[in-house]
Amino acid sequence: MTDRLSWYTIIAAFWMAFLTILGVNLVGNFIMYGNPLEQEEGKLEKFGFPIEVVEEAPAAAGGGPAQLVSSLPLVAAASVEDGAGVFKKCGACHTAEAGGANKTGPNLHNIVGDAIGDRNGFKTTDSLKGIAGGKWTYEILDDYLENPKHLAPKGTMSFAGLKKPQERAAVIKYLMSMTENPPPIPAAAETPAADAAAPAAAPAQPN
Numbered sequence: 001m002t003d004r005l006s007w008y009t010i011i012a013a014f015w016m017a018f019l020t021i022l023g024v025n026l027v028g029n030f031i032m033y034g035n036p037l038e039q040e041e042g043k044l045e046k047f048g049f050p051i052e053v054v055e056e057a058p059a060a061a062g063g064g065p066a067q068l069v070s071s072l073p074l075v076a077a078a079s080v081e082d083g084a085g086v087f088k089k090c091g092a093c094h095t096a097e098a099g100g101a102n103k104t105g106p107n108l109h110n111i112v113g114d115a116i117g118d119r120n121g122f123k124t125t126d127s128l129k130g131i132a133g134g135k136w137t138y139e140i141l142d143d144y145l146e147n148p149k150h151l152a153p154k155g156t157m158s159f160a161g162l163k164k165p166q167e168r169a170a171v172i173k174y175l176m177s178m179t180e181n182p183p184p185i186p187a188a189a190e191t192p193a194a195d196a197a198a199p200a201a202a203p204a205q206p207n
Contacts, residue, residue: 093159
């Protein structure tokens with residue numbers, strides 16, 4: 001009888017120790033990580049750090065580079081004030097007001113429609129001078145602002161470019177305001193291409 005009671009005492013002591021350890025772990029996890037019944041997704045949202053991922057433009061058919069979405073149809077409605085705000089991304093290298101100093105890039109006053117070349121004593125690279133057409137047309141500005149290395153791969157411009165058409169349109173509108181006699185925007189660019197893609201009316205059904 002005594003041996004049986006001793007055996008029961010050992011078993012009871014074992015379970016008491018097990019439950020004590022389990023309880024200590026549960027209390028510790030609750031203190032360190034919050035409610036142990038909380039879903040894993042909620043824990044990640046509480047303790048995780050957000051990671052911003054740059055969304056890449058879709059590639060064109062056949063695996064080639066994506067075609068440039070023109071910003072020119074947006075220029076007419078763009079705001080000079082918004083353009084001045086976006087131009088701050090360029091302000092470390094450029095000024096645009098009359099008499100502004102050259103920085104690591106040239107002053108851009110009167111650039112819209114001007115010849116591509118040395119500006120205000122700033123030497124332009126041969127890669128940039130080799131751009132077809134030789135002038136800062138709206139089309140060239142739009143393409144260059146989107147990706148400077150696309151038009152001048154050996155140029156010194158290190159800026160990655162403005163990928164959003166709305167931002168490029170605003171900057172172009174701002175540069176127009178900093179040009180004394182900017183050329184008119186091409187008529188073909190004044191109407192968004194989406195208008196031309198409107199579905200045609202359904203043909204009338206015969207009676």
